[in-house]
Amino acid sequence: MGKERINQAFREKQQAGENLFVPYIMAGDGGLEQLEERISFLQECGAAAIELGIPFSDPVADGPTIQEAGIRSRENGTTLAGVLKRLQKFSETRTIPVILMTYFNPILNYGPEKFAADCRDAGVDGVIIPDLPMEEETILAQPLTQREIAFIRLAAMTSTPDRLKKLAKASEGFLYAVSVTGTTGARTTHDDEVKAYLQTLKENSPVPVLAGFGVSTAEQARELSSHSDGVIVGSRIVDLLHRGETETVKALIKDSLQAKVGS
Numbered sequence: 630m631g632k633e634r635i636n637q638a639f640r641e642k643q644q645a646g647e648n649l650f651v652p653y654i655m656a657g658d659g660g661l662e663q664l665e666e667r668i669s670f671l672q673e674c675g676a677a678a679i680e681l682g683i684p685f686s687d688p689v690a691d692g693p694t695i696q697e698a699g700i701r702s703r704e705n706g707t708t709l710a711g712v713l714k715r716l717q718k719f720s721e722t723r724t725i726p727v728i729l730m731t732y733f734n735p736i737l738n739y740g741p742e743k744f745a746a747d748c749r750d751a752g753v754d755g756v757i758i759p760d761l762p763m764e765e766e767t768i769l770a771q772p773l774t775q776r777e778i779a780f781i782r783l784a785a786m787t788s789t790p791d792r793l794k795k796l797a798k799a800s801e802g803f804l805y806a807v808s809v810t811g812t813t814g815a816r817t818t819h820d821d822e823v824k825a826y827l828q829t830l831k832e833n834s835p836v837p838v839l840a841g842f843g844v845s846t847a848e849q850a851r852e853l854s855s856h857s858d859g860v861i862v863g864s865r866i867v868d869l870l871h872r873g874e875t876e877t878v879k880a881l882i883k884d885s886l887q888a889k890v891g892s
Contacts, residue, residue, distance in 0.1 A: 631777035635726045635802040647886045649859025652866040653680040655698035657707025672725040674882040683731035690759040694864035713751040720752030728755035745772035755779035755802040797834035809843040827856040847884030
C-alpha cells in the first residue's frame with residue numbers, strides 16, 4: 630500500500646492507454662456507512678484512485694458544492710478519526726488507492742505523528758493538504774514518508790516558474806495541478822495558458838501530473854488529459870452522487886478515460 634500502490638495503479642491505467650481519472654468524494658456525505666460501497670462503485674467505473682475529502686469548518690479551497698457536502702457530512706457527525714476508523718474496517722479488501730484531502734488544522738489537533746500512523750493502519754495511500762505551504766510541510770511530510778504514504782503537492786498557476794519546478798520535483802504519487810485561479814467548482818472552459826502550464830509541469834515532474842479544479846465534463850477531462858496525465862473531478866461527482874445519478878457518473882468516467890484523438 631502507500632505510494633507504491635498509487636504508482637502501480639497509475640502505471641496499469643497508462644499501460645492500458647487510459648487517461649487517469651480520480652474522483653473526489655466527501656467522506657460522510659450521505660453517511661459513513663456508504664463509504665465502502667461508493668469507493669467500490671467508483672473503482673468499478675474505472676477510477677484510478679479516490680480522493681476522499683474530510684469535512685472542515687473553514688474549507689478555503691472549496692467551492693459551493695463541496696462546501697455544502699462538507700456541511701451535510703458534519704451534520705452527520707463525521708470526524709477525521711471516524712473516517713480513519715471506517716477506512717480501517719475494509720482496508721484489507723480495498724485495492725484502489727485512497728488519498729485523503731484535508732486541511733492542516735484537523736491534523737494539528739489530531740497530532741501529525743498519530744495521524745500518519747493511523748493513516749497507515751487505515752490503508753491510506755496518500756495525503757493532500759491544500760493549506761500547508763512547502764516551507765512548513767516538514768512537520769507532516771516526515772511522518773508520512775516514514776510510513777511510505779505519498780505526500781501529494783499542489784501546484785498553482787500563480788506560482789513562479791522556480792517554485793513550480795521545486796514542487797514538481799518534490800511531489801510523490803502525483804502532482805496536483807490546480808488548473809484555475811480560485812476555488813473548486815465547475816467551469817466551462819480552460820484556456821491556452823492552462824495548457825502551457827500543464828506542459829511545463831509535465832516536463833519537470835517525475836510523477837504523473839493531474840489537473841484539478843473546474844473540471845466538470847468528459848470533453849474537458851479529455852482536453853486537459855491531452856496536456857497532462859489525467860484529471861481530478863470533484864464538484865460534478867459530489868453533486869451527481871448526492872442526487873443519486875449513478876448512471877451519469879458512470880458515463881462521465883467512461884467518456885473521460887478515452888484518450889483524446891490526436892493526443
